[in-house]
Amino acid sequence: MGGQAKSKKKNKAKRKDTKPTGGALMSPQERMKAKMQERAKKKTAEKYTIDQLIEKTEECIDNFDFDMARLYCQRALDIEATNLNLLDMMGNICTELGDIEKAKQVYLKAVELSPEEGHSKYMYLGQIHTGKEAVQYFSKGTEVMLSVMDKHTNEASAFGAAAFPSVCAVSKKDVSVAFCSIAEIFFTDLCMEEGAADRCKEAIDKALQYDEHNPEALQLMASYLFSIEKTEEGREYLKKSVSSWLPSLQKEEESLASTEHDMEEEEDQNKSNIPPYESRITTAKLLIEVEEYEMATEVLEDLLEEDDEVVEVWYLLGWLFYLQLGKQDLTNNGVNFRKSAWTYLSKAKKAFFPVTGLWFSLKKPLVTSCSFVCSSSI
Numbered sequence: 001m002g003g004q005a006k007s008k009k010k011n012k013a014k015r016k017d018t019k020p021t022g023g024a025l026m027s028p029q030e031r032m033k034a035k036m037q038e039r040a041k042k043k044t045a046e047k048y049t050i051d052q053l054i055e056k057t058e059e060c061i062d063n064f065d066f067d068m069a070r071l072y073c074q075r076a077l078d079i080e081a082t083n084l085n086l087l088d089m090m091g092n093i094c095t096e097l098g099d100i101e102k103a104k105q106v107y108l109k110a111v112e113l114s115p116e117e118g119h120s121k122y123m124y125l126g127q128i129h130t131g132k133e134a135v136q137y138f139s140k141g142t143e144v145m146l147s148v149m150d151k152h153t154n155e156a157s158a159f160g161a162a163a164f165p166s167v168c169a170v171s172k173k174d175v176s177v178a179f180c181s182i183a184e185i186f187f188t189d190l191c192m193e194e195g196a197a198d199r200c201k202e203a204i205d206k207a208l209q210y211d212e213h214n215p216e217a218l219q220l221m222a223s224y225l226f227s228i229e230k231t232e233e234g235r236e237y238l239k240k241s242v243s244s245w246l247p248s249l250q251k252e253e254e255s256l257a258s259t260e261h262d263m264e265e266e267e268d269q270n271k272s273n274i275p276p277y278e279s280r281i282t283t284a285k286l287l288i289e290v291e292e293y294e295m296a297t298e299v300l301e302d303l304l305e306e307d308d309e310v311v312e313v314w315y316l317l318g319w320l321f322y323l324q325l326g327k328q329d330l331t332n333n334g335v336n337f338r339k340s341a342w343t344y345l346s347k348a349k350k351a352f353f354p355v356t357g358l359w360f361s362l363k364k365p366l367v368t369s370c371s372f373v374c375s376s377s378i
Helices: 002-017 028-047 050-062 066-079 084-096 100-113 120-128 131-159 172-187 196-210 215-227 231-243 247-254 260-273 277-289 293-306 311-327 334-352 356-375
Strands: none
Touching (some): 050 084, 066 084, 084 100, 084 120, 120 131, 131 172, 172 196, 172 215, 196 215, 215 231, 231 293, 277 293, 277 311
16 A cells, blocks of 8 residues: 555656646746736737738827737737737837836847848947947948849849839948948047047048038038038038028028929928937037038027927027127127027026936036126127
8 A cells, every 4th residue: 555655655656747848837827927928929820910910010109009019019019029010019119118137139030130231220239339330230231232222223233123113122322321320439438539620521522432422421510521621622521411401591492493392392302301309419519610600599599499398599699699709799789699599598597406416517617608608798
């Protein structure tokens, strides 16, 4: 009897070892969670197709509901984990949500699956990284784009334009923007590296080669020329950049349009040319540097209309009017300039205190200019 009892115990132990690998190591809660995830995956596969999940994801992105977009995209990835389109979407969503580490993992997986196709993952990785790593990713992304363009050109030549009417997935503007990203890094992170100035100039030249009207590339060339003290040449590049998107200059050009249809097309193109908010702050700084005060004022006032909570814009407007005090006949517009300087600088000073880093970086010029304006009679 005793021997039989022992034998039963041994059999029980053997049955326990036959469970799936890792099952015995999971807690009851973990096993339950794994089962629920598996059920959810099957339920999703039954309820939605991949195309429907992608459509739902895109719909949420269009509505800026990135949390829901992430859920739908993850459900789709549970079904097709190697879908490159989904990986790109998930990386973009995670970036928007500020989950940079997750975004990096997703893009690196996409690189592993398809290193020579799809440039967008490299461009996103370039934005996430800094310094030499960023340059490597942007350069690889540019290489992939140029390969796509060359392939499209060769196919069009072989079959003829009429037989091969499709539009290339990559535009010259895309390539130009990529070279601008490389130039920016040599202006900032790698500015102290040996040969940085030459690498920067080379990238800007390439950007203008692929899109000579790219306002970002024109502005970068202006910055480069200012840095080597070629102020007048830089001024011309800067004005050319701003003239491609500044509203007042666009109205002058639109007035020359022959038809209403032409004007509508021109307006749509101009809107697409407007650089990002941060880039236009840099534009204003450069315009102030070369004393193009009227143009700088318009740029900054337009920025305020878009977002009146950016402290730096208030400060730059105040600083701009403050700089003009010594250049104006005080019997004419000097009083107005003092009032404007006081208004903008006071607003900036009040708003500076919660923005600690910005406060310390601009505290001295702000206090100096405010003190000067306060000491003048208004």
